[in-house]
Structure formats: C-alpha cells, structure tokens
Amino acid sequence: MIKIMKNKVKRVINCLKMIPDFYYDYKNYAKHSLHVGNYQEEGHAFGLIIRIYHTIEKGLSITNKKPEFGLDSIHWLQNIIINNLSESERNNIHVQSAVATLNKYFELNRNENNSQKFLYEEERFNKTVSKFYTGKVNGGTKSLNVASDWDNYSTFFKNRSSIREFNTDVILDDDIKKIISIAKHCPSACNRQAIKIYYSKSISQNMEILSLQNGSRTFRDNVPGIMIVCSDIRYQEGKEERNLGYIEGGIWIMSLINAMHSLGFGACALNWCVSRKADENLKELINIPKHYQISAMIAFGRPNKDQVVPYSLRKDNEEFIEEIK
Numbered sequence: 001m002i003k004i005m006k007n008k009v010k011r012v013i014n015c016l017k018m019i020p021d022f023y024y025d026y027k028n029y030a031k032h033s034l035h036v037g038n039y040q041e042e043g044h045a046f047g048l049i050i051r052i053y054h055t056i057e058k059g060l061s062i063t064n065k066k067p068e069f070g071l072d073s074i075h076w077l078q079n080i081i082i083n084n085l086s087e088s089e090r091n092n093i094h095v096q097s098a099v100a101t102l103n104k105y106f107e108l109n110r111n112e113n114n115s116q117k118f119l120y121e122e123e124r125f126n127k128t129v130s131k132f133y134t135g136k137v138n139g140g141t142k143s144l145n146v147a148s149d150w151d152n153y154s155t156f157f158k159n160r161s162s163i164r165e166f167n168t169d170v171i172l173d174d175d176i177k178k179i180i181s182i183a184k185h186c187p188s189a190c191n192r193q194a195i196k197i198y199y200s201k202s203i204s205q206n207m208e209i210l211s212l213q214n215g216s217r218t219f220r221d222n223v224p225g226i227m228i229v230c231s232d233i234r235y236q237e238g239k240e241e242r243n244l245g246y247i248e249g250g251i252w253i254m255s256l257i258n259a260m261h262s263l264g265f266g267a268c269a270l271n272w273c274v275s276r277k278a279d280e281n282l283k284e285l286i287n288i289p290k291h292y293q294i295s296a297m298i299a300f301g302r303p304n305k306d307q308v309v310p311y312s313l314r315k316d317n318e319e320f321i322e323e324i325k
C-alpha cells in the first residue's frame, strides 16, 4: 500500500516537473510564431507570402480549375507586396516567384466576362506589382517529371513532386507492404521505432478522413490511399523527449514518400495542424488510441501522368545555412 502511494506521489511530482519545459516551448512559440498582432519580423512577411502564393500555385495546377479562384488570397498577397515590403525585400526570390505566379493567374483567368473584383486586382497587378518582377525566377506550375529510371540519389530526390491528382488504379495490400518494407529502414532514436501507420485504401473513406484535414479541399474526393503517421508516446521518456515523436514522425513521412516515389506512386504530405477538437474527432472516427501522436498524413496513388504541379521554387543554398563561429 505504502509503495503504491509512493509511486503515485512520484508520478505527480514528475508530471509537475514537466511543466517548465512545456512552458518554455509555449513561450518561445507564442513570442516568435506568426499570429494576429504578432506580425513584425521579416520572417513573418516571407512566411505569409509563401503560404499565400503556394495556394495560388496549387489552384493553377488543378485540372478542373474554378474560374477566378482565390481572389481573396490574390487581394491579400498584392496588399502585402505593395504595402509591407521594402525594395530589397521585393527582390527576394520568393516574392519574385509570387509575382510570376500572379502573372500566370491573370493570364489564365482573363476573359470577356471577368468580375469587377478580378478586374480591380488585375489592374493593381498591371500598374504596380508586375513592375517589381526582375525575371530571374519562375513560378506558377511546371510539368510533372514521370521518369522512373533514376540513376542516382540526386536525380531521384530532385525529381519528386507532391502529387494531388491520381488515376483510379486500386492500391493493393502488397503495395502497402512494399512501401513499408522500404520506409522502415529510416533511423529512429535508440532504434525504438515508435511509429504506427494507419492506412486506408478506400476512396470514400479517405474523403471522410480528409474532410477533417485543411489542405486537401480541392482533391480529397479522389485519393486512392492515405497513410496517417503516428508515434506512440508511451515509448518516449521524460520531459526531454517531449518532441521526439514529431521528429520521428517527420523522418517517417519523408521515408514513406521516398519509398512511394521509388515504386512509382505519387504522394503528397498533408499537414495535421489542427485544433485539439479536430485531433480528437479523427481519433474517434478511426479508433486511434490517445497515446498516439499524429504527425501528418500522406495522400498517395498512381499519378495522373499529364498533370502539371506547383512550381514550388527552392531557396538558394546559402539561405539555408549559417556557419557556426
């Protein structure tokens, strides 16, 4: 009895000791992440611009595009480029790619019946935003590279694109096994392999699952396969490992996508950046126990070969690195 009591007390003390470390994460996130009232740093503007123009690139890559789609995003993006950036910031390659994307958007949507809202944005583009374009980088969409005779890792890796349009080929149990048998060779902390992949091969079930996800609205009705990458937090020890599940989840996401790519599947990572309620709803919908932490989903299937995909410009190498001195 005394031993049980002692263990309970120890448990409570250990739980309380975790709070300062979680609070440390919270404070840093609240201070530096982008949220209403906290738009002040250069990084905030670029992050936002990339997110908005990426949605326009995505819209441009869809086969059945809605006419004049995303005009609110266009308005927002042009406001930021016109009002919130200095001249040197407008030369940033992502701003340049955003302008190239806007150019393709207006070219593609122009016709005799355009709405007033479209014409207003187009005029702002022609009079102001287009003048910022230096012609150095591209944007919008690019053709999908469907080669499969990769001769080295560099060409294999560089020729992967996120795929959002799939043909109707059914995914087989054997396909799932083949994908996992490659992907599981990724590293994991202490080789604990604390990962569980929930998967579904039913287009209708996938649509229901994806209705809870916020980045698949335009293609969720035709997704042959889904994987949900979860990590088992019962494998993690102490406050120090509080984020390890997400790290391993991220490593698995890339490993699965590469395995799919090597087998001729197209795939798209799908964020699971949701509220507590949405997380609970998904877990309830498909019976995922609470001790699993969801990192993200992956939509996959055989790609439609003649699709275009978002241009998705990469930053220059130097922008990613800083030498430690």
Ligand SMILES: Cc1cc2nc3c(=O)[nH]c(=O)nc-3n(C[C@H](O)[C@H](O)[C@H](O)COP(=O)(O)O)c2cc1C
Pocket: 054, 058, 160, 161, 162, 163, 164, 214, 215, 216, 268, 269, 270, 271, 272, 296, 309, 310, 312
């Ligand atoms: C963690 C993560 C979450 C993502 N979430 C979504 C999403 O919700 N919807 C989507 O269409 N694409 C999503 N993507 C795909 C990115 O948009 C894509 O990787 C990026 O634009 C680069 O393009 P590429 O993969 O074709 O090179 C996600 C990617 C990652 C890594």
